Amino acid sequence: MIRAAFNRLIGMLTVMILVVTIVFVIVRVTPGDPAAVMLGPEATAQDIEDLRARLGLDGSLVEQFGSYVAGIAKGDLGQSIFLGQSVGTALWQRAEPTFFLTLFSLLIAMVIALPVGIASAYWRGSLFDQTMTTVAMLAASVPSFWLGLLLIQSFAVSLGWFPTSGYGGPGTTLLERLHYLVLPAVTLGVVSSALIMRFTRASMLDVLNDDYVRTARSKGMSEWRVVLKHALKNALIPILTVVGLTAALLISGAIVTETVFGLPGVGNLIVSAVLRRDYPVIQGALLIVAGLYVLVNFLIDMLYLLVDPRVRY
Amino acid sequence: MRPSTFAFLVGAAVLGLTPAASAQEKGGVIDVATIGEPPTLDAMVSSTDIVGMISQHIFETLFTFDADWNLTPLLAASLPTISDDARTYTIELRENIAFHDGSAMTSSDVVASLKRWLEVAARGKQVAANVEAIEAVDARTVKITLKEPYSPLLSLLAFNNSAAIVIPEETIPDGAATPLATFVGTGPYMLKEHKPDQYIQLVRFDDYVMRDEDPSGFGGARHAYLDEIRFVPVPDINTRTEGAIAGQFDFVDTLPVESYDRLTTEKSEPVLLEHFGWPIFVMNTKEGVLSDMRVRQALQAALSTSDMLAAAFGDTKFYAVDGPMYPANYAWRTEAGVELYNQANLDKAKELLAAAGYDGKPLRILTSRQYEFHYKMALVAQAYLEQAGFKVDMQVVDWATLVQRNKKPELWEIFITHSPFLPEPALNFILSKSAGGWWDTPEKEKALTAFTSTSVPEERKAHWEELQKLIFEQAPIVKVGDFASLSAKSPALEGFRPSPWPAFWNVSLNEKQ
Numbered sequence: 001m002i003r004a005a006f007n008r009l010i011g012m013l014t015v016m017i018l019v020v021t022i023v024f025v026i027v028r029v030t031p032g033d034p035a036a037v038m039l040g041p042e043a044t045a046q047d048i049e050d051l052r053a054r055l056g057l058d059g060s061l062v063e064q065f066g067s068y069v070a071g072i073a074k075g076d077l078g079q080s081i082f083l084g085q086s087v088g089t090a091l092w093q094r095a096e097p098t099f100f101l102t103l104f105s106l107l108i109a110m111v112i113a114l115p116v117g118i119a120s121a122y123w124r125g126s127l128f129d130q131t132m133t134t135v136a137m138l139a140a141s142v143p144s145f146w147l148g149l150l151l152i153q154s155f156a157v158s159l160g161w162f163p164t165s166g167y168g169g170p171g172t173t174l175l176e177r178l179h180y181l182v183l184p185a186v187t188l189g190v191v192s193s194a195l196i197m198r199f200t201r202a203s204m205l206d207v208l209n210d211d212y213v214r215t216a217r218s219k220g221m222s223e224w225r226v227v228l229k230h231a232l233k234n235a236l237i238p239i240l241t242v243v244g245l246t247a248a249l250l251i252s253g254a255i256v257t258e259t260v261f262g263l264p265g266v267g268n269l270i271v272s273a274v275l276r277r278d279y280p281v282i283q284g285a286l287l288i289v290a291g292l293y294v295l296v297n298f299l300i301d302m303l304y305l306l307v308d309p310r311v312r313y
Numbered sequence: 314m315r316p317s318t319f320a321f322l323v324g325a326a327v328l329g330l331t332p333a334a335s336a337q338e339k340g341g342v343i344d345v346a347t348i349g350e351p352p353t354l355d356a357m358v359s360s361t362d363i364v365g366m367i368s369q370h371i372f373e374t375l376f377t378f379d380a381d382w383n384l385t386p387l388l389a390a391s392l393p394t395i396s397d398d399a400r401t402y403t404i405e406l407r408e409n410i411a412f413h414d415g416s417a418m419t420s421s422d423v424v425a426s427l428k429r430w431l432e433v434a435a436r437g438k439q440v441a442a443n444v445e446a447i448e449a450v451d452a453r454t455v456k457i458t459l460k461e462p463y464s465p466l467l468s469l470l471a472f473n474n475s476a477a478i479v480i481p482e483e484t485i486p487d488g489a490a491t492p493l494a495t496f497v498g499t500g501p502y503m504l505k506e507h508k509p510d511q512y513i514q515l516v517r518f519d520d521y522v523m524r525d526e527d528p529s530g531f532g533g534a535r536h537a538y539l540d541e542i543r544f545v546p547v548p549d550i551n552t553r554t555e556g557a558i559a560g561q562f563d564f565v566d567t568l569p570v571e572s573y574d575r576l577t578t579e580k581s582e583p584v585l586l587e588h589f590g591w592p593i594f595v596m597n598t599k600e601g602v603l604s605d606m607r608v609r610q611a612l613q614a615a616l617s618t619s620d621m622l623a624a625a626f627g628d629t630k631f632y633a634v635d636g637p638m639y640p641a642n643y644a645w646r647t648e649a650g651v652e653l654y655n656q657a658n659l660d661k662a663k664e665l666l667a668a669a670g671y672d673g674k675p676l677r678i679l680t681s682r683q684y685e686f687h688y689k690m691a692l693v694a695q696a697y698l699e700q701a702g703f704k705v706d707m708q709v710v711d712w713a714t715l716v717q718r719n720k721k722p723e724l725w726e727i728f729i730t731h732s733p734f735l736p737e738p739a740l741n742f743i744l745s746k747s748a749g750g751w752w753d754t755p756e757k758e759k760a761l762t763a764f765t766s767t768s769v770p771e772e773r774k775a776h777w778e779e780l781q782k783l784i785f786e787q788a789p790i791v792k793v794g795d796f797a798s799l800s801a802k803s804p805a806l807e808g809f810r811p812s813p814w815p816a817f818w819n820v821s822l823n824e825k826q
Binding site: 031032033034036037038039040041042043044045046047048050051054082083084085090093094149152153156157160163164165166167168169170259260261262264268269272275276277 | 344349350352353354358359360361433435438492494505506507508509510511512514543545546547548549551552553555556558559561710711712713714715716717718719720721728730732742745747748749
């Protein structure tokens with residue numbers, strides 16, 4: 001286990017070095033310029049040059065990369081060009097809505113997907129299974145911005161139960177802020193549930209016909225005990241994989257959902273940073289997101305070892 | 314909204330009235346949904362409208378514009394005394410003006426602020442080379458000395474973006490190079506908290522000293538009735554619309570014209586600012602096929618601006634097919650040269666192209682879907698231009714790429730932008746030879762110099778007529794027409810005056826609504 005963890009850590013470090021380099025290069029070769037965005041279409045070329053110098057963007061790429069890497073080594077992700085704060089602070093401020101959004105949407109997805117997936121597998125081919133499979137296909141195909149707007153129109157505009165967008169003003173309590181997360185969490189939860197449900201169903205189908213399940217039944221064990229204890233435990237690995245990857249995707253910013261609902265989360269930060277070419281924020285956010293992704297994968301790998309002792313790396 | 318209410322709002326905008334001002338009471342917090350997070354709160358650095366809209370509550374300038382777009386004093390006690398040779402402006406400052414940090418405004422703050430403005434602001438740089446000196450005569454008097462007479466100076470000093478704001482000398486960072494770290498002004502509201510992408514919280518500045526005159530446009534008394542103004546970025550235009558209809562916001566900026574009918578509810582009413590601004594096709598006069606004036610004239614002859622406007626805005630309620638560079642309610646309005654507007658004359662365009670020896674080199678139209686109406690107009694223009702014999706290469710890029718590429722003359726022939734109608738023609742980039750399409754001809758420079766050298770209103774109007782005629786004759790741009798801006802407000806919001814840069818002083822909440 002320790003050896004497997006060490007091997008995985010070496011791989012993670014290599015991935016992070018590649019991420020730092022590739023993101024820096026891609027961001028710099030992409031057309032667009034933060035100084036031009038700040039000054040607008042009517043500025044002169046000289047205005048842009050002057051502002052670039054003031055923002056410290058006039059150095060060579062090698063110099064800029066050097067100071068970026070030196071900053072990372074000291075734990076400094078740099079200073080946002082537009083936000084008037086450090087990248088670390090900007091990310092920290094946005095961690096709360098993204099964390100809770102991820103948590104709630106994942107919970108909603110699992111509450112929907114696991115029972116439905118298990119039931120669909122158990123009653124394979126039934127009307128229930130066919131209906132749920134169709135619904136899952138539809139949910140997977142629905143664009144989240146469309147579903148989001150539909151929920152806004154129904155529950156925020158028509159019924160007035162929830163705010164249309166935002167994350168609360170000054171002085172709002174955590175409970176009030178969480179109220180702003182209900183509609184986005186439902187949007188993401190419904191969309192994510194489709195994939196988890198399909199994996200749960202497929203994984204359960206694989207194990208329900210195995211010998212040990214038959215043996216358990218022949219020993220007179222109750223059906224629920226057979227399904228939930230013996231079958232589900234062995235079906236968990238692929239389910240864990242997809243839940244983990246969904247979680248990583250959500251942490252990295254449910255970009256469209258956060259934009260539609262005006263949530264000041266990590267996804268929204270990345271979108272606005274890309275649109276205005278806030279280089280330090282793009283670099284810092286993608287570095288953290290990639291780090292989280294790699295970390296989640298690492299944790300899933302370690303969970304495999306715990307769930308199934310036969311797994312070796 | 315009832316038609317009568319709507320007519321009143323539009324009428325108020327034109328006449329500069331402030332409805333129900335006498336019945337307004339202090340108190341309340343409003344949420345204002347904006348199109349996004351402003352790139353900065355440093356009003357000197359940016360010329361974007363969203364920065365002007367928010368920062369004008371915090372910072373003030375020496376002068377501003379009244380409801381008829383005439384210059385009027387703000388931090389200055391009165392309009393300046395101008396020397397006979399029109400080179401020296403002596404500006405007396407108002408007494409007892411306090412900054413948000415409690416310090417008193419003096420002439421040394423004004424001098425330091427104006428010097429920074431000359432160095433960092435695009436509008437400041439426009440005049441910087443012509444400034445001989447800025448000095449404090451005494452604690453309440455500032456003197457600006459120019460090398461040559463330049464009549465747009467006061468308009469540049471009065472404008473609210475790329476603005477000559479007055480800030481405490483000690484908050485100005487060492488040299489102009491460093492961005493502002495604190496945002497301390499003299500305005501009726503002060504910055505309390507800024508959570509990027511979440512809100513900008515402004516609270517009433519209790520020591521604000523108002524002017525004595527009645528409110529008029531951006532001038533006169535600025536009553537801070539509201540306790541707080543919160544600017545909330547809502548970048549998605551559909552979510553902004555739903556937020557307006559749900560009544561989540563008290564004011565919602567820039568909405569799609571298609572949502573107009575949906576905005577009339579118990580909780581919201583549409584605010585239409587007619588003749589808000591004008592879409593512009595800027596032509597590259599420096600390099601490429603459009604550096605030949607005959608090709609530009611051919612392009613101008615080919616376009617049907619009425620079709621372009623119809624495609625972009627749909628209903629005539631939201632646009633006007635109007636050639637002059639200023640709408641009817643501006644003193645600068647003139648019909649000079651407008652016979653060349655909206656020609657849609659393909660035969661004339663073909664003749665001009667043949668005479669110019671156009672060789673079929675692609676015309677690169679640089680546009681973006683950041684503003685959907687830009688793209689729609691570009692599509693219609695493409696159809697007309699191809700019929701006239703142009704080969705068109707449509708380059709649709711994101712806004713950040715567009716604003717970078719449009720500074721490089723080798724990369725485009727036309728770029729599409731838009732502007733509100735600015736109170737003074739010299740504020741507009743199209744007259745600059747170093748911005749936009751680099752329009753630089755002897756005729757234009759002669760007319761522009763004459764226009765900026767005289768302070769006599771009648772002479773300035775005559776020179777502007779000459780300039781507008783040249784804009785049509787030499788075609789450095791194509792003005793597509795006028796368009797309206799649609800916003801929404803809560804019926805409880807009183808005293809609101811529609812403007813290209815909505816302001817919330819003199820605005821109150823009627824809780825009975």
